[in-house]
Amino acid sequence: MLSGICFAKPTITSFRPRPFCRSLQVCLKAARNHLDWNGTIRSNRLDSAIPMVEDTQFRRTVTVNLKDGLHLRPISQIVETVRRYGSPVRISKGDLSADAGNVLDLIPLRIEYGSTLILEATGDNAAEALDALVALFESNFEDVASPEE
Amino acid sequence: MKMTDFVVKEAIVPDLQANTKEAAIRALVDSLRKSGSIRAEDEQSIVAAILKREELGSTGIGMRVAVPHTKHPSVDRLIATIALSQSGVDFASLDGEDVNILFLLVSPPDRPGDHLRGLENISRHLRNQNFCKFLRQSTSQDAIWDLLREADNNEL
DSSP: OBTTBOOOOOOGGGGOOOTTOHHHHHHHHHHHHTBOTTOOBOSSOHHHHSOOOOSOOEEEEEEOOOTTOSOHHHHHHHHHHHHHHTOOEEEEETTEEEETTOHHHHGGGOOOTTOEEEEEEOSTTHHHHHHHHHHHHHTTTGGGOSOOO | OOHHHHBOGGGOBSSOOOOBHHHHHHHHHHHHHHTTSSOGGGHHHHHHHHHHHHHHSOOEEETTEEOOEEEOTTOSSOEEEEEEEEEEEBOOOTTSOOEEEEEEEEEOTTOHHHHHHHHHHHHHHHTOHHHHHHHHHOOSHHHHHHHHHHHHTTOO
16 A cells, blocks of 8 residues: 555446547556556556547558649548548648648648558547548549649 | 739739639639739630639638639749638538638649649638638738738738
């Protein structure tokens, strides 16, 4: 026991787990590593060792294969797809991140050929939205492969 | 790149009367012709190219903004004009809203980088709520031009 603090035996249900949330699994593992069977804190690194549970439910990585990068037409297709599913999606390129449902947010990312992007979605239709977006990238945005007129 | 580098002041339309996409595009290209930025013989070809681009997907990008554009061999540098519409123009926008800010761009085909940088530049300023608010309040070419200069100098 540390400083008189004692916890009840930790149980999975107390954490309200959500499927496919890797951050939560990390959190649980970290918590178990720092509590003994009686729930007593083993170390004083509990707060710093447990990362915050992010609200990201799904994450995918894609590579841009459009020769001219993401100009306005493919960007519009991304925005249309995001809006169709109604789940918030963010696209990250390096340290930069943008709302994938907003053209004005995406254009300044300057997404060029060969860029690696991380797509993160939350909400009820997050998986379906990401599947549709990944399909867009994998099809090379189908009819927009040629340079924009 | 600054907006005042490629926006043609004399072609700015502070009170656009057109209320359809095609009429708006025609009015903006006509304004570029009147300013001397494009030749009269190229006007119809530029209009046709912009309308063809719109058939591929609307450039009404949401937030009541449209950025109709084309590449055209008749220009040797990126040029653009701006129009403001009080009544709104049906642009078949992504969000279904009529647009009241239009940026029309024409760029040379052999300089795609200029075209993209122009769009990036415009997008960056349109994300600034002050810029959009003051732009919508502007009623003259001079007022819009002053606002562009302030935005270029990061004074908003």
